[in-house]
Every structure is written in C-alpha cells, then in structure tokens.
Amino acid sequence: MSGRAFSRSFFLQPTVEVARQLLGALLVRRLRRGRRGVRLVGRIVEVEAYLQGDPACHCVRVLKDGTCVPRPSPRNRSMFGPPGRAYVYFTYGMHHAMNVVAQKPGTAEGVLLRALEPLEGIEVMAELRGVPVHRLRQLASGPGKLTQAMAIDLDLDGHDLSKPPLMLLQGRRVEPDRIGVSGRIGLAKAGDRPLRFFEKDSPFVSRKTKS
DNA sequence: ATTAAGATTGGCT
C-alpha cells in the first residue's frame, strides 16, 4: 500500500476539483506507541470544499451588506499559508477537524476531510475512538471522529502533508460517476451550495445527506 | 469584559 504525495500544482487547481480528486486518496499517520511505531491508514470517502467569498468559510467575514471579505486570524492562519498543508481547528469545546489547504498563499481555500474508510491500524483507531474494533463504520464517519481516530490535533495545524508523521498520498482514483454531491452539513449559512463530495457506494460516509 | 455561536457527537425519546 504505497503511494506518492501530491504535487504542488495539484493543490492549485480549482478547490472544488481538488476536493473531488481527494476522494480515494490516503491519509497516513505515523504514531509512536510505547516502544513501537504504528501506522494508521484511511482512505478518504467524503469531503467538503470551503472557498473564498463563501459565508461559511472560517476565513471570511460577512459584512452587513452581505459581501464577504478575507479575515485572517490566529486560528485560521494556516488557510492563508502554502497549499498542501493541514488546517486543524478545535470546535464545540471538544472536537478537532482537519482541512487540506488549497490555492496559493494569501488565498484561503481548503477541503474539509469528513470521512475515511479505515484500512490499516484499525485496532489503534478503535482504541483512540473508544469504540469496539468491529464497529468499523463508527471509526471515522465524521470530521470529529476522523481526527480522533487518526490522533490529529492542534499540534498538526500547519503541518506539511508531504511528510511524516501525517501524509496525504495518492490512491486509486474514484470515477466521476461514483461521486455523489450534496449541500454541506451542519452549516447555518450557505448550506445549499453543492460543495460536499462523497463516494456514493461507501458505507463509511457520515450520515445525513441533505439534498 | 461579556456573550453568542460554532464546518459535532452521542445519548435518549
């Protein structure tokens, strides 16, 4: 199960295209467990794109007249940085979520990783999640579950995803007719835009698909 | 300084 990192130019494509093409890619986490090293691998099956001029994006401020302006802040600074890095944030007082940063520095767009198909290191993932090993579908079917299963937290904010201990590698491509599209989940604003992409057949995607 | 909302999850009805 090898695979190579994505090129810089990959992340400079339109972010929606980056999102679609990240389906099928592998997220690989190297962890130290006591004296041993462990490798956790998941295949990306669900993502959402967050764009400039998008009221739902953390990097945008919505003015009274409805216009959106970039809003750099300590939390979202990774999104304004180089592409191919991680933007990890903490929310609801208990969950982390991870994005892959796209576009050149200064342009804050990214792809939220929402669900993985667990492939390797499943026992460790289950332990990190606090669920029985056989409950495969509960391991990473949601942005908060995914980060918990892969031991991703704020320490990895800004991390270059072409290097250990957290890598994004090319996998087998998901054919366009196998990709489902819907509105994004859990948003107060702009939830209607078709910016969520998922593998239609996968039992590992998160739940409610509004649309 | 104060406060409201949040790219969620899990448990309960």
Added chain:
DNA sequence: GCCAATCTTAATA
C-alpha cells in the same frame, strides 16, 4: 428527531 456537553473564537460594548 431532539438536545446537552464543553470551551474557544470572534463580535460587541
């Protein structure tokens, strides 16, 4: 389906 948990961030004063 509904709601509490939990606390940081960002907006408002």
